[in-house]
Amino acid sequence: MLAYTLKRLFAGVVTVWFIATATFIAMHQVPGDPLMNDKAVSAEIRANLEAKYGLDKPVTEQYFIFLGNMLRGDFGISFTQQNRRVNDIIRDHFPISATLGLLAIFFAATGGVLWGALTAIYRNRLPDIVIMFLVILGISVPSFVFAALGQLFLVNLNSLFGQSIIPVAGWGTFWHMLMPSMVLGLGTMALLTRLMRSSMLEVVNEDYIKTARAKGLSPTRIFFKHQLRNAILPVITVLGPQIAAITTGGFVVELVFAIPGLGRYFVQAVQQLDYTVIMGTTVFYGAFLVMMVIIVDILYGFIDPRVRLS
Amino acid sequence: MDTILSVEGLEVEFATYGGTVKAVRGVSFDVTRGETLAIVGESGCGKSVTVQSLMGLIPMPPGEITGGTATLNGKNILNLPPAEANKFRGVEVGMIFQDPMSSLNPTMTIGDQIAETLKVHRGKSDQEAFKLAVELLERTHIPEASKRAKQYPFEFSGGMLQRAMIAQSLACNPAILIADEPTTALDVTIQAQILELMLELQRTENMSIILITHDLAVVARMADRVAVMYAGQVIESGTVDDIFYRSSHPYTLGLKEAMPSNTDDRDKSLSPILGSPPDLFKPPVGCGYCARCPYAMAVCAEHLPPTTTISESHEARCWLHHPTAPDIEELHQLDDQNAG
Numbered sequence: 005m006l007a008y009t010l011k012r013l014f015a016g017v018v019t020v021w022f023i024a025t026a027t028f029i030a031m032h033q034v035p036g037d038p039l040m041n042d043k044a045v046s047a048e049i050r051a052n053l054e055a056k057y058g059l060d061k062p063v064t065e066q067y068f069i070f071l072g073n074m075l076r077g078d079f080g081i082s083f084t085q086q087n088r089r090v091n092d093i094i095r096d097h098f099p100i101s102a103t104l105g106l107l108a109i110f111f112a113a114t115g116g117v118l119w120g121a122l123t124a125i126y127r128n129r130l131p132d133i134v135i136m137f138l139v140i141l142g143i144s145v146p147s148f149v150f151a152a153l154g155q156l157f158l159v160n161l162n163s164l165f166g167q168s169i170i171p172v173a174g175w176g177t178f179w180h181m182l183m184p185s186m187v188l189g190l191g192t193m194a195l196l197t198r199l200m201r202s203s204m205l206e207v208v209n210e211d212y213i214k215t216a217r218a219k220g221l222s223p224t225r226i227f228f229k230h231q232l233r234n235a236i237l238p239v240i241t242v243l244g245p246q247i248a249a250i251t252t253g254g255f256v257v258e259l260v261f262a263i264p265g266l267g268r269y270f271v272q273a274v275q276q277l278d279y280t281v282i283m284g285t286t287v288f289y290g291a292f293l294v295m296m297v298i299i300v301d302i303l304y305g306f307i308d309p310r311v312r313l314s
Numbered sequence: 315m316d317t318i319l320s321v322e323g324l325e326v327e328f329a330t331y332g333g334t335v336k337a338v339r340g341v342s343f344d345v346t347r348g349e350t351l352a353i354v355g356e357s358g359c360g361k362s363v364t365v366q367s368l369m370g371l372i373p374m375p376p377g378e379i380t381g382g383t384a385t386l387n388g389k390n391i392l393n394l395p396p397a398e399a400n401k402f403r404g405v406e407v408g409m410i411f412q413d414p415m416s417s418l419n420p421t422m423t424i425g426d427q428i429a430e431t432l433k434v435h436r437g438k439s440d441q442e443a444f445k446l447a448v449e450l451l452e453r454t455h456i457p458e459a460s461k462r463a464k465q466y467p468f469e470f471s472g473g474m475l476q477r478a479m480i481a482q483s484l485a486c487n488p489a490i491l492i493a494d495e496p497t498t499a500l501d502v503t504i505q506a507q508i509l510e511l512m513l514e515l516q517r518t519e520n521m522s523i524i525l526i527t528h529d530l531a532v533v534a535r536m537a538d539r540v541a542v543m544y545a546g547q548v549i550e551s552g553t554v555d556d557i558f559y560r561s562s563h564p565y566t567l568g569l570k571e572a573m574p575s576n577t578d579d580r581d582k583s584l585s586p587i588l589g590s591p592p593d594l595f596k597p598p599v600g601c602g603y604c605a606r607c608p609y610a611m612a613v614c615a616e617h618l619p620p621t622t623t624i625s626e627s628h629e630a631r632c633w634l635h636h637p638t639a640p641d642i643e644e645l646h647q648l649d650d651q652n653a654g
Binding site: 210211212214215216217218219220221222223225229230233234307308309310 | 369370371396397399400401402403404405408409411413416417418419420421422423430431434435466468479482483
């Protein structure tokens with residue numbers, strides 16, 4: 005298990021290095037640079053700025069400086085937000101995105117497993133048909149529509165009681181997080197429901213379920229001890245990338261609910277060609293995704309003994 | 315004789331999109347204590363459905379037990395309420411299946427799976443149940459049982475898994491072990507070991523075995539009595555000698571003709587039974603075998619043959635045993651051979 009973990013960690017480091025390099029190359033291939041703003045800058049000021057940010061050095065040297073700083077955990081200073089360190093941007097705003105994302109994943113995973121198992125049990129009967137219809141809706145309707153609908157619902161709810169029960173937007177308390185995280189997790193929940201359903205239907209027909217019944221176990225025990233654990237494996241596999249995708253891809257929901265998450269800065273930086281912020285956030289997100297996948301792989305090893313030992 | 319299990323006129327149907335399949339059409343047999351009953355027949359003849367419906371393992375719906383009775387030690391076992399059915403399944407009857415590789419839960423250790431039965435039905439504690447599980451594994455001759463009990467199914471070979479399955483099915487000392495083609499998925503040497511183990515455990519536990527197979531060699535080695543099934547019916551039943559040396563149904567004769575032998579006539583080419591079994595969506599009115607039977611008569615297609623008692627232990631369902639039926643040389647030749 006230790007060797008397995010170390011192997012996965014090493015592969016993760018290589019992946020992060022690759023992401024960093026690819027981002028660096030891509031950034032320097034894109035026409036324009038962060039100093040080429042709408043304001044005309046004189047040649048002298050430009051030279052000074054380039055010297056300040058190290059843009060006057062050869063690209064290979066810049067690359068090694070970037071790698072060196074990255075290893076020390078320093079992503080540099082933002083080009084567009086004066087004297088703000090990228091590390092500070094991430095430190096200030098990522099926890100918000102992460103809280104929202106993890107809450108969303110919690111909704112998605114519990115809902116997905118629950119609804120998936122339910123649809124499998126009621127296969128082709130009314131609950132199955134209704135839930136699967138909602139699942140298609142959840143997968144195909146984009147999140148900003150649900151976000152707007154969610155807000156509308158909260159507005160109506162609050163006006164019904166004549167006072168603000170659940171805030172419609174903003175950030176701060178748990179009540180602020182409730183609606184955005186549900187909206188954010190909805191697509192993933194729909195996806196996991198489908199996955200769980202097909203996985204459950206597969207497991208129900210396995211020989212070892214017949215064995216369990218021949219042993220005289222109760223349906224509840226068979227469900228929890230034999231079906232669920234085997235059916236949940238594919239769900240856990242996609243959970244890692246989904247956690248990363250939700251945590252990093254929540255900027256639409258963050259925008260609609262006015263949540264000061266990291267997603268907004270990421271998108272802004274790309275628009276403004278803010279090298280350091282783009283590379284900092286990309287590498288950070290990349291490392292986060294890799295970390296999540298590794299954690300899930302290790303978790304998988306605990307649930308499925310075949311992975312642990314091979 | 316001490317009859318443990320008695321099945322009378324069992325009928326099982328499956329409702330499908332294509333119509334109703336009459337998979338089992340009036341099957342009767344008895345199992346006495348300590349004996350092995352082999353149920354033989356080709357694929358789709360209803361042998362597996364018969365035992366699975368006794369165990370309550372067929373999915374209902376689409377399956378339905380439409381007729382007949384089955385009693386174990388005098389108690390009805392068909393259509394039991396769920397809690398009683400579970401008790402009966404785990405405690406009084408043990409069952410092992412064709413493919414040991416897929417018959418055990420891949421994410422649970424072997425020991426835990428065996429212990430589970432003991433915990434559920436005997437109320438044992440975790441440690442106690444695990445200790446008993448190790449003992450059961452030892453009884454099925456799995457080396458280093460205490461170490462093996464902590465391993466998962468994928469760390470076992472096919473033969474070892476079938477031993478573990480047997481150990482699991484014996485956990486609550488069942489009166490009957492049902493083995494549904496237990497050696498079909500195993501290679502021949504392992505097959506012999508598993509059969510040997512079953513015979514040994516049968517002697518030590520004084521338990522009955524219902525063995526489902528299509529392998530006549532396995533039948534000859536294991537069985538005390540044999541029921542030959544065809545198209546959802548038992549067409550001949552008797553002791554192993556009755557079936558092999560005094561075959562009284564053309565289908566049994568046909569099966570034997572199709573079986574290779576290593577005695578004097580080993581150069582003789584094997585003769586297969588031509589044709590295919592009848593469509594059980596529309597089961598034939600008369601004898602199910604008549605379309606393939608070389609001795610078929612007009613009456614066979616129109617009327618179901620009655621069960622004829624040939625000797626105290628031997629019954630067959632064929633019109634050829636009717637007093638007015640023509641003499642068939644093959645049936646008599648065999649009789650003579652045995653007499654001589």
